[in-house]
Amino acid sequence: SKQTLILLYGGRSAEREVSVLSAESVMRAVNYEKFTVKTYFITKSGDFVKTQIFDEKPAENEKLMTNATIDFDKIVKASDIYEKDAVVFPVLHGPMGEDGSIQGFLEILRLAYIGPNILAAASTMDKLLAKLVFETVGVPQVPYVAVFSDDNLQAAEQEIAEKLQFPVFVKPANMGSSVGITKVGSPSELQAGLKEAFKYDSRVVVEQGVDAREIECAVLGNNGEVSATLPGEVVKDVAFYDYNSKYIDNKIEMAIPAVISPDLQQEIQNYAIKAYKSVNGTGLSRCDFFVTADNKFYLNEINAIPGFTQWSMYPSLWANMGLKYSDLIEKLVELAQSAFETRE
Ligand code: ATP
Ligand code: MG
Ligand code: MG
Ligand code: MG
Structure with missing residues (x-):
């Protein structure tokens, strides 16, 4: 049956x-x-x-x-x-x-x-908590400042001015698809960016903006046994990968595999797996990195339930490794069952 x-x-x-x-x-x-x-x-x-x-x-x-x-x-x-x-x-x-x-x-x-367990989901959904965990295990990230809705805004703005350089990215901690995110080019626009982010969450992350390529790695497995794909690149003709460019304008092209050096590719895979394990990753995740022109890299975030259309980055990265979409779904079902058996 x-x-x-x-x-x-x-x-x-x-x-x-x-x-x-x-x-x-x-x-x-x-x-x-x-x-x-x-x-x-x-x-x-x-x-x-x-x-x-x-x-x-x-x-x-x-x-x-x-x-x-x-x-x-x-x-x-x-x-x-x-x-x-x-x-x-x-x-x-x-x-x-x-x-x-x-x-x-x-x-x-x-x-x-299928997908992340409670801990993996909760910790990666909250960009602030995720940063603290990744910091602890030594995964490189861009500098950031946390702002809470009841913080003194003037003090927060001062801390941002001291620690970061503009442009910065202002993000609600608990969101995705670029919803509520603003690229802020100067201190005078900061308040508007914070206001926008606070529409979605009382916890906000203000990050150092970097001029970087966006390199993503697909991870699959339950905590003990995890594998990562060759990374892919999101090739943008937009300044910032916002909601419209992701889903409305179809402005995104993917380069799979990403054209990067073998060393960098290996490091990204290793850090993707390290980050995934640090949050008790289960099922799947797309680990998103920034790579600058001088080959510095930073983990941007982990998406524990990444876009999953047949043409989305995550399934496409696996297809490039020889695992086709319908087989990927079956593999995820198997991982779900094995996580279930461990729990029961
Ligand atoms: P997703 O749809 O991937 O879940 P998200 O809402 O979680 O997206 P981020 O990935 O954090 O949001 O940011 C959205 C986009 O904004 C990034 O893909 C990138 O184009 C840009 N961006 C975010 N942070 C930075 C940064 N610190 N420096 C440069 N660009 C950034
Ligand atoms: Mg995200
Ligand atoms: Mg997301
Ligand atoms: Mg993202």
């Missing part, structure tokens, strides 16, 4: 649309000789809505139901997704998806799930 793969998509965060695209991609690529796919859309307000069930490959133009097309009579209790021996893929990004909350819920339900 076939195994049930449950896809959770949509979600409460600002990255909802990205999640739908990733989930549709997974739903199209799954090997339907092995899996039945059941899907649930999570609305902005957090309701779980039962959507399509696929027993065979859906038509090429089939879309998962979202706000406009869902049937509100099919709202279920979140715990009703439970099905014995099913594996859940929470294809959710950002807060309430990538931050440990849904992972904790799935553990309570005693379901196997």
Whole structure:
């Protein structure tokens, strides 16, 4: 009999649309000789809505139901997704998806799930906490200043002026897809940047801006046994890889593998694995680095549930290593089951 793969998509965060695209991609690529796919859309307000069930490959133009097309009579209790021996893929990004909350819920339900465990999700979702962990294990990062919403703003601005050079990047700690991030070119724009970031989180990170290439490495495995791909590069024709350039304008090109020296490639892979292990990485992560013209490199962040359309960086990096998209999904299912068995 076939195994049930449950896809959770949509979600409460600002990255909802990205999640739908990733989930549709997974739903199209799954090997339907092995899996039945059941899907649930999570609305902005957090309701779980039962959507399509696929027993065979859906038509090429089939879309998962979202706000406009869902049937509100099919709202279920979140715990009703439970099905014995099913594996859940929470294809959710950002807060309430990538931050440990849904992972904790799935553990309570005693379901196997793909991707980061509670600790890996929570610690990588919070850019501030992640920086502290990476610092501890000696992974290079750009200088930064933490600002909390109840801090004295003048003092914070002074600390930023002392420790960092403009431009700086102002980021809400707990977000993704560049939502709430501002590149701030001068002290006079700092307040506006902070205000924007505080819309999303009370914890904000102000980072030294670097003029750098963006090199990303895909990591796969559960903590003990982890492998990393050759890195790829996000080739930008924009100054900053913002939400529009990522998802609206299609301005991103990827170079896979990235054209970098073998030494640098090895170091990036090693630091990607080190960073992943430091947060108890489980399932998968995309580790994103900055590389400057003089070959200095810094870890920017770990995305524990990276964009997962067939054409996204993470699956493309694995495809370059010979692991094709549908096999990658199966590998993730296996890792989910083995993490589940360890827990139970
Ligand atoms: P993701 O979609 O990858 O989860 P995110 O919202 O977590 O993105 P970051 O990756 O931290 O955000 O930043 C978004 C983009 O802003 C980066 O890909 C890069 O283009 C630019 N950027 C961020 N921080 C810096 C920095 N310190 N120096 C230069 N560019 C930066
Ligand atoms: Mg991110
Ligand atoms: Mg992200
Ligand atoms: Mg990023």
